Amino acid sequence: MxxxxxxxxxxxxxxxxxxxxxxxxxxxxxxxxxxxxxxxxxxxxxxxxxxxxxxxxxxxxxxxxxxxxxxxxxxxxxxxxxxxxxxxxxxxxxxxxxxxxxxxxxxxxxxxxxxxxxxxxxxxxxxxxxxxxxxxxxxxxxxALHSVEARFCRWLLTCHDRITSDTVALTQEFLADMLGVQRTTVTAVARTLQEKGYIRYRRGVVDIISREGLEAVSCECYEVVRRNYERLLPQPSVDRARG
Amino acid sequence: MxxxxxxxxxxxxxxxxxxxxxxxxxxxxxxxxxxxxxxxxxxxxxxxxxxxxxxxxxxxxxxxxxxxxxxxxxxxxxxxxxxxxxxxxxxxxxxxxxxxxxxxxxxxxxxxxxxxxxxxxxxxxxxxxxxxxxxxxxxxxxxALHSVEARFCRWLLTCHDRITSDTVALTQEFLADMLGVQRTTVTAVARTLQEKGYIRYRRGVVDIISREGLEAVSCECYEVVRRNYERLLPQPSVDRARG
DNA sequence: CAAAGACTGTCGAGAACTCGACACAAATGC
DNA sequence: GCATTTGTGTCGAGTTCTCGACAGTCTTTG
CATH class of the missing domain: 2.60.120.10 (Jelly Rolls)
Incomplete structure (x- = not known):
């Protein structure tokens, strides 16, 4: 089958x-x-x-x-x-x-x-x-260097590149763990990003509205890592479209 | 020769x-x-x-x-x-x-x-x-998680393991760069460690007085990384004592 | 020896983030 | 439908660290 x-x-x-x-x-x-x-x-x-x-x-x-x-x-x-x-x-x-x-x-x-x-x-x-x-x-x-806000944006962008949707299911609590910060800090950052119109979030779900906005707030690390992958890993030669 | x-x-x-x-x-x-x-x-x-x-x-x-x-x-x-x-x-x-x-x-x-x-x-x-x-x-x-003081100690211990002396030549300014913090923060941390008697420092030189003290203040990361090396890399089988 | 440069000490205002607490809202389970 | 769990909003005190400034001290160099 x-x-x-x-x-x-x-x-x-x-x-x-x-x-x-x-x-x-x-x-x-x-x-x-x-x-x-x-x-x-x-x-x-x-x-x-x-x-x-x-x-x-x-x-x-x-x-x-x-x-x-x-x-x-x-x-x-x-x-x-x-x-x-x-x-x-x-x-x-x-x-x-x-x-x-x-x-x-x-x-x-x-x-x-x-x-x-x-x-x-x-x-x-x-x-x-x-x-x-x-x-x-x-x-x-x-x-060591970048603010929680910048790292939050970096994380969203990296995630966005790897999924096929503009909606990410994740709780602020979990993201706080991953970034190694307090949940209250994530809540505050998420709020300011929503006020800027870059994201919208509700209980356990984040919608990415403006990649450009997130890229502007994110640190350079997002781009550096992405380019590194591009450089090191070859582009697809064949699309193998079956399981 | x-x-x-x-x-x-x-x-x-x-x-x-x-x-x-x-x-x-x-x-x-x-x-x-x-x-x-x-x-x-x-x-x-x-x-x-x-x-x-x-x-x-x-x-x-x-x-x-x-x-x-x-x-x-x-x-x-x-x-x-x-x-x-x-x-x-x-x-x-x-x-x-x-x-x-x-x-x-x-x-x-x-x-x-x-x-x-x-x-x-x-x-x-x-x-x-x-x-x-x-x-x-x-x-x-x-x-992401640990204080500058803990990371400072971790750094000294890691360094100490790899040199043959109890004296490390490094400026606070340079160490601040490596840890990604302000020099004034390093100065403050160095002062408290000296007051505790764990290190002594003078212009560009740090003497390690008490490894035990540093280990107590350092985060677990020092030990985790050290054990990881021990586990992965075999111990010397031969001492090749010539160049 | 004088001058310049490099390193350290200290101060203070302010920003970023922590940490605990509690209220509230949405989802889930029975 | 109600109780429970889970996730979010907010507040406030406290800590850590930033950032700029400037003085002091040690070292090097000419």
Whole structure:
């Protein structure tokens, strides 16, 4: 049975030449991941990789007191658990599904076999690792220097790039956790952004009204990370529109 | 001519089995890097890897306004430019010598050849990448959550682990840059730490008096990152005490 | 030795954010 | 339909850190 055409595909997979793609294709399973689904906790063995077609997966660093701060995000330009293709390893972070996500899933051992056979796949893993590292080091600086308002906008923009809708389901409480700030601070920031007409929000839902506005308030980090992905990861060569 | 015995060796190199070490040894050059030496700027081609024997190299993320925030550090437990062993690439960060550093240097292409021949070296690069990534994601959370005082202590402890002395040469001004805070804030924090008797400082020099004290004030991030390196990187199997 | 430069100490106003508290509103479950 | 849970709005005191300013001190250099 054939699944419907997918409007958007994972960029890493769609950039693979056909011969290389055939190495992984038979092992890919299409899955729908609901919001809040925990994919990895720190210390878990990385036994599966996920290539999102749309949606956002967050990598979160856990602290001893239970705080969980977002350290990077993964969308259709990347993959979760890709480093497990190189060798078995434990997750360093919590990986949690941020927005409902369609993804292609593959077992780490099967991905590893393809990785051994295909130079293109090895390059893909390598470049993705580099881009994800770039994402992390930019966030280190961002969290040290930039206001909650700027980081809030950066987060929304990054999310918006990776979903197909202008509406994001998230509570202010959860966003506060991810940014590592108080909920009351997020409430205040959300209010001023709404007054400026850049977003509209209601209980658990944010509508993005003006990307331009958000880009103006956001820090440079949004663009830096985005360009880094563009530079490192090849553009799609083929649109593989089936599951 | 034989160089004097080295009291400390780079841990990555000394953990390599003899056969694997022989692949890189002929190409290693011992160098002394003075404080402040710029090894890479963002965008530079990564053409050389450095394995510090002692001393600290900082990876710094540059912002558009010229700010430079430390996103990770590299000492004898790691190496700079190691990802260049896998494939040619550009540096994402500024890499600057923090304290006078003795290091073994090797060209990226020569390291790449060894990397192709030796599975042990590939594992070394892979594990180091993972540890460095862990360092970065922890710092993302640390900068979002922890006080300047805690981060100051964390920085001193990390530095102390990687040098052979209890004295660190650094100005408060420079440290303020690295932590991404005002100099006056660093001055205030340094004063309270000195009053507690944990450090002593004078113009451009900090003496570490009480590691225990610093550990108590530091955040958990110091230990988390340290343990991560311990877990991922093997302990020395041989002490190679010559250059 | 004098001058310049680099580093530190201190002050104070103000902004950003924390932290606890409580009221209210919307969604959910029975 | 009612009770419970969950998410939001707001308030206010308090803390941390910013940002500019300026004085003082140590070091280097000519």
């Amino acid at each position: 054939q699944r419907p055409l997918l409007s958007v595909q994972n960029r890493l997979l769609s950039a693979l030449p056909p011969d290389d793609y055939r190495l992984v294709a038979p092992h890919l399973t299409q899955v729908d991941l609901e919001r809040g689904r925990l994919l990895y906790e720190p210390g878990d063995r990385v036994d599966t990789a996920y290539f999102p077609h749309d949606g956002v997966i967050s990598l979160m660093t856990l602290m001893e007191n239970g705080a969980a701060i977002e350290s990077a995000t993964i969308g259709r330009e990347g993959a979760l658990g890709l480093m497990g293709a190189v060798s078995p390893r434990q997750s360093l972070s919590r990986a949690i599904v941020q927005t409902p996500t369609r993804a292609a899933r593959i077992g780490a051992s099967q991905l590893h076999e393809a990785w051994e056979k295909s130079a293109k796949i090895r390059v893909m893993v390598d470049m993705h690792t580099e881009a994800l590292f770039g994402h992390a080091v930019q966030s280190v600086a961002c969290n | 034989q160089r004097p015995l080295l009291s400390v060796q780079n841990r990555l190199l000394s953990a390599l089995p003899p056969d694997d070490y022989r692949l890189v040894a002929p190409h290693l050059t011992q160098v002394d890097l003075e404080r402040g030496r710029l090894l890479y700027e963002p965008g530079d081609r990564v053409d050389t890897a450095y394995f510090p024997h002692d001393g600290v190299i900082s990876l710094m993320t540059l912002m558009e306004n010229g700010a430079a925030i430390e996103s990770a550090t590299i000492g004898r437990e790691g190496a700079l430019g190691l990802m260049g062993a896998v494939s040619p690439r550009q540096s994402l960060s500024r890499a600057i010598v923090q304290t006078p550093t003795r290091a073994a240097r090797i060209g990226a292409s020569q390291l790449h050849e060894a990397w192709e021949k030796s599975a042990k070296i590939r594992v070394m690069v892979d594990m180091h990448t993972e540890a460095l990534f862990g360092h970065a994601v922890q710092s993302v959370a640390c900068n």
